[in-house]
Amino acid sequence: MKERKRIYLSPPHMSGKEYLKIEEAFKSNWIAPLGPLVNEFEQAVAHYAGVKAGAALSSGTAAIHLALKLIGVQKGDMVFCSTLTFVATANPILYEQATPVFIDSEKDTWNMCPLALEKAFEESKRLGKRPRAVIVVHLYGQSAKMDEIMALCEAYDVPVIEDAAESLGALYKGEKSGSMGRFGVYSFNGNKIITTSGGGMLVSDDEAAIERCRFLASQARERAMHYEHQEIGYNYRMSNLLAGVGIAQMEILDERVEQKRHIFKRYHDALSKVEGLYFMPEYQNTKSNRWLTTLTIDCEKQTSPVDIIAALEKEQIEARRVWKPLHQQPLFRDCLFYSAAKGTPVSELLFETGLCLPSGTSMTEAEQDRIIDILRHALREKTIPSSQAAHS
Numbered sequence: 089m090k091e092r093k094r095i096y097l098s099p100p101h102m103s104g105k106e107y108l109k110i111e112e113a114f115k116s117n118w119i120a121p122l123g124p125l126v127n128e129f130e131q132a133v134a135h136y137a138g139v140k141a142g143a144a145l146s147s148g149t150a151a152i153h154l155a156l157k158l159i160g161v162q163k164g165d166m167v168f169c170s171t172l173t174f175v176a177t178a179n180p181i182l183y184e185q186a187t188p189v190f191i192d193s194e195k196d197t198w199n200m201c202p203l204a205l206e207k208a209f210e211e212s213k214r215l216g217k218r219p220r221a222v223i224v225v226h227l228y229g230q231s232a233k234m235d236e237i238m239a240l241c242e243a244y245d246v247p248v249i250e251d252a253a254e255s256l257g258a259l260y261k262g263e264k265s266g267s268m269g270r271f272g273v274y275s276f277n278g279n280k281i282i283t284t285s286g287g288g289m290l291v292s293d294d295e296a297a298i299e300r301c302r303f304l305a306s307q308a309r310e311r312a313m314h315y316e317h318q319e320i321g322y323n324y325r326m327s328n329l330l331a332g333v334g335i336a337q338m339e340i341l342d343e344r345v346e347q348k349r350h351i352f353k354r355y356h357d358a359l360s361k362v363e364g365l366y367f368m369p370e371y372q373n374t375k376s377n378r379w380l381t382t383l384t385i386d387c388e389k390q391t392s393p394v395d396i397i398a399a400l401e402k403e404q405i406e407a408r409r410v411w412k413p414l415h416q417q418p419l420f421r422d423c424l425f426y427s428a429a430k431g432t433p434v435s436e437l438l439f440e441t442g443l444c445l446p447s448g449t450s451m452t453e454a455e456q457d458r459i460i461d462i463l464r465h466a467l468r469e470k471t472i473p474s475s476q477a478a479h480s
């Protein structure tokens with residue numbers, strides 16, 4: 089029997105032009121760390137984001153870590169952080185022995201809830217404390233409510249780090265996701281909308297801070313003829329070779345965004361009228377990059393996400409649940425958590441009911457149709473009567 093090719097959630101998708109850039113690096117023998125392609129890649133990303141500077145790093149996690157260092161987060165400091173996210177958002181807080189405080193999501197964007205954030209600020213103030221930084225995540229390509237979040241953080245005079253690892257190419261009121269806080273973080277990991285196989289970037293309008301980021305990321309080597317060191321450094325720089333891949337990938341970023349949005353639209357057109365399925369919303373005045381097509385399922389009316397994932401797995405198709413909130417992770421069991429919800433926190437509901445569908449831009453329409461077919465079979469085939477269906 090012919091083996092069917094496995095369909096992954098969001099595999100890397102090369103344009104084919106990456107080779108030319110890598111060849112450039114080989115021809116000039118600029119294989120090892122740093123070099124002209126790193127500079128070119130940094131400029132391309134900074135220009136795209138509409139910010140002054142960027143530092144190409146070995147990962148998005150490294151970028152978050154150095155953003156915390158640049159802000160001056162120290163042992164015992166509080167850092168407010170979105171709870172509904174990948175663990176990489178919060179691990180760097182622990183690297184610095186600082187204390188994460190998790191903030192619940194709201195339903196419009198699934199991201200940090202401004203009301204919960206306000207509650208966290210007020211309560212901390214009563215205790216005579218103030219966080220050193222706020223890390224806000226733009227999940228699955230949907231920007232958080234930045235106006236409200238930035239206004240609160242400005243009122244309390246706390247810098248914002250945007251974890252835009254999943255939202256490169258997304259817009260918030262015309263502004264690029266990742267360009268609004270003091271620092272923005274992008275990831276070029278293999279599963280992200282564009283990739284260098286592994287890598288990240290820290291961007292900011294603060295050019296001096298980005299220059300210092302480059303210094304910390306190259307072992308904090310002082311300017312001297314010999315090797316001189318005054319402080320702790322890291323080996324966090326991106327190699328010149330991978331920056332070449334990144335340059336070629338940046339050229340097709342906007343195309344990838346449209347492809348991701350098209351994948352979302354095809355799922356939506358096929359399944360939005362099925363009872364008990366709700367696609368992740370796109371908030372007013374924002375444009376999501378739809379990194380992953382994500383939805384929630386009303387388990388009283390429908391097959392559970394776990395059963396749907398199992399049904400797809402049987403057919404060699406990878407689907408995933410939504411991130412498990414960090415305040416529910418054993419690693420963070422002692423951390424404070426703020427929610428504005430009356431009952432169950434929004435992030436916990438999203439975890440219980442959420443499902444991420446295969447969203448690779450290299451997926452063919454035939455492959456997607458097959459996935460939709462399997463979903464239709466796995467779901468209870470009730471559709472909303474057309475009189476009740478939302479008109480789009």
Ligand SMILES: *Cc1c(COP(=O)(O)O)cnc(C)c1O
Binds near residue numbers: 275288
């Ligand atoms: C992927 C991801 C990261 C980490 O990026 P790496 O480049 O893999 O270190 C951070 N935050 C979020 C939300 C992510 O999805």
